Amino acid sequence: MLRSYRYGRRLDDFDVDAIYAHPWDVTVDEGTLALFSASFQDALPVYASREAARAVGLRDRPVHPLLLLNLGLSFSVHDVSEQAIAHLAYIDVRFPNACYPGDTLRASSRVIGKKPVSQGDKGVVHVRTHVVNQDDVLVCSFERKALVRTGRVEERPPDPPHDVTQRDDDPGRRPPEIALAAPSPTRPPTRRGGFATFWEDLAVDDVYAHDTGRTVSEAEHMTLSTLTRNSHPLHFDERYCQQSSFARTRVVHGGLVLSWVLALSSRDTAGNGVWDLGLDDGVHSSGVLAGDTLFAATKVLAREEVGPLLGSVTLRVVGVKNTHPRALIEQGADLFTPELGKTEGKVKEKVVEISRTLLVRRRVPATSTP
């Protein structure tokens, strides 16, 4: 008998309220962290340094939240989106607990909703994905929407039975152990330098055109997709893409595009960051190919005090390709309005837009840093 198994689902394969227990079962190790660091030069010190992590109360350097998001997205492809046409939206992404190197991760997705779109041969599926570690601690939670074809996937083997559930309570937005020690007037902290921008410097309505871009290489995006267990052939199977990709070649996974763009913004905005409190309202408005150069721009949307040492800031971060955002802004481009609702003034260079809420250090009061 000739078998030709296919994975993923089309619209009629999704059952609302069903939970799919994704089959991947992966220990995240120091090598995984290093591979992530080798593509995304992120400035947030807590994610890169054991010392910086301990200084905010964590027991070790945590796995980068965007790596967790990429693992969750990729693990879910096998059951949710391997046959999908497009990823439509990131919604309410949270990192309620720290994950550490050595943790073993699994993920599941619950179908929140599905509906056909007007043309009739496609539909939108809406799922919530949870990533948990070996002790069932929730380390990443997010919703997403994907565009799929109607009908069913032929030759999809049945999933093995499982008893995985998803918690329904509010998962929180940051690890409970994060706590900064107040500076002592008698023992001032060592001042070891660092990045320039603190919470006070991020003024509402300020716009940052981040200076440096990053060209994406073929090997990087394929290996990061493989590493995170993304099984959509759009990202690594050139034969498939010649027939089935909108670009007629391999397309960079959106979760990686998002990671590059946030990393490009990080020296200016996250160099004194402590934790990602959430991502929301995220959309990819066009695809990225190997060879494209990514850039980032940020607008500060809101700012809130969180005690004497910390504040939160909500940033709207936009990624564009092959053009510097400074040039776009100088030409009068409307970078920060979502593309989806625009009737005119679309920014064709835009590749991703998302809201990011960050916990950021405040400047230590002058009296305690003599």
Place this chain on the structure above:
Amino acid sequence: MLRSYRYGRRLDDFDVDAIYAHPWDVTVDEGTLALFSASFQDALPVYASREAARAVGLRDRPVHPLLLLNLGLSFSVHDVSEQAIAHLAYIDVRFPNACYPGDTLRASSRVIGKKPVSQGDKGVVHVRTHVVNQDDVLVCSFERKALVRTGRVEERPPDPPHDVTQRDDDPGRRPPEIALAAPSPTRPPTRRGGFATFWEDLAVDDVYAHDTGRTVSEAEHMTLSTLTRNSHPLHFDERYCQQSSFARTRVVHGGLVLSWVLALSSRDTAGNGVWDLGLDDGVHSSGVLAGDTLFAATKVLAREEVGPLLGSVTLRVVGVKNTHPRALIEQGADLFTPELGKTEGKVKEKVVEISRTLLVRRRVPATSTP
């Protein structure tokens, strides 16, 4: 004095029964595992997850057997095949003991035989390579044949003396500690989902045309060859290749081609695998270059019970390039007959063929998974 040392051997440099102690001495770390995972999206959970490894009796996530094979092949290049024209065969590959991250590996090769081939300027050398850890535990054993030129390598420096020996007893086929706990009727196991195919599903004579391909990037194959200490310039020295490669450019190391092909087959056949009991009868029938897209097809050759929880299955796995195996099968291609003996019907797209014996979980009886 101008020195221009060359390594590897030609036919007259090989002494039958000689043991070459390969000079590489390498601690395999979590980074090495991650780099392997980042190119080869293997579904076998025991090799990827500490939890899955412990569930079968291993103390930690083991180093992937195919990484061990690649390390053994590559370590041996310096003494055996750096001047070789072709790798001819993989024979009796075994993984008798688990290797863990943190282990330090060395390898040696014993010359089993050598003989000139009819044309007279070339010969075949047959060696057995052992890979051992710091406690001299054998973690990988295999034989291989290579085609070399007659004569001697000029300017090969003499090897330092050594007292390395190779054990001659049967090394076994799997780590003795592998043991699955029987499901208890009173405490049924947690069912966390997983991949679809169990031992019972792998029916003899079934053929799988695996759905997804993988395009190979230049950086991936060069870095994996470098990482495993493969010193044959065919894989990473474009100047050498312009003059001396059959392809006039860099060629992907066969051990990596094999790893990609087995990984491409893994969601369909090895998602409930527990251990690689052996590879045998393996040949590369054509070369692979960066940019090629690899695909896999599998035929189930044999199946055997190994107690109530496990079975073994012997698969014939074939790799092809740039064409989907489904298309080849539909065109009537004879994929599973070895190319070497064929007088007609050769499959020019075939890049590797090998027999793989896997230990696979059986479906847990219904009574114990209420």
Place this chain on the structure above:
Amino acid sequence: MLRSYRYGRRLDDFDVDAIYAHPWDVTVDEGTLALFSASFQDALPVYASREAARAVGLRDRPVHPLLLLNLGLSFSVHDVSEQAIAHLAYIDVRFPNACYPGDTLRASSRVIGKKPVSQGDKGVVHVRTHVVNQDDVLVCSFERKALVRTGRVEERPPDPPHDVTQRDDDPGRRPPEIALAAPSPTRPPTRRGGFATFWEDLAVDDVYAHDTGRTVSEAEHMTLSTLTRNSHPLHFDERYCQQSSFARTRVVHGGLVLSWVLALSSRDTAGNGVWDLGLDDGVHSSGVLAGDTLFAATKVLAREEVGPLLGSVTLRVVGVKNTHPRALIEQGADLFTPELGKTEGKVKEKVVEISRTLLVRRRVPATSTP
């Protein structure tokens, strides 16, 4: 307000004697080590093997000195050279203490001098960079010179205050714990083979044309620059390079070129090496692009006994691109005279030249290896 922060400095931004505390704060893990190994196939066993490291008195496999140098160079780009036109010289590079995976690194640079060059719109800045671990142990120290434009960087945000200092004493050249046990006449050492060249074999004035080259891939050099936190867009931002790079495309970071060249020389000269005692007098005489193939040649400059088991050797190592050094030497090229002082006979293929002093094992006396 539109902000467009730029980092690095121009000549007037440098204050002699100022210390810049570079903001990066990075735990070096096993993944970082593996990524380094995956591009640079270095033969020096102490840097690759925990067993080899313990045999010379170190408590674990140390972080490769050239990785430390790359981290130091790259960390300093944010404050020193992100706007620089060229890296001019490596001076007095030392590795006084071993760094181990798990250590968290920071770096600082002190301005030793600066002066305009004759044309008037450029100048040379001379800094000393120290890389320290979490316990403030100095693991890498070096000086370098860079060519920068006069004037100041617009929109450079002010550095946060710091109290970082640099020790001024002589940092030594090797970890104090390195000590080889003398072979015992009653318990001779196990002889496990290894590489061919010992200290005795490295004769002053001998020249090595190393056999194998290495082609550089786009992904490798970009990811290694990103991993080490090199923030100069010359290495990864193709848009920037189309306007501002002398090559009109991305250029490989010099610290990586140096690492490839030393790795290419390592089987012939460092296979019994124990530690890098220093690099000095290093210059890049031309740039390297992805796709170039690097080769190495070595001349033995000096040799000194360091007890009965060890010796030191000073090597002049030269890297060339796209041509085998054997061919250049046969054509009479003057490879080992520094390019800078040459009035004729320039070797346009040369990409780097540096002096390397290595601690190397001596052959164990015959009486103790029966």
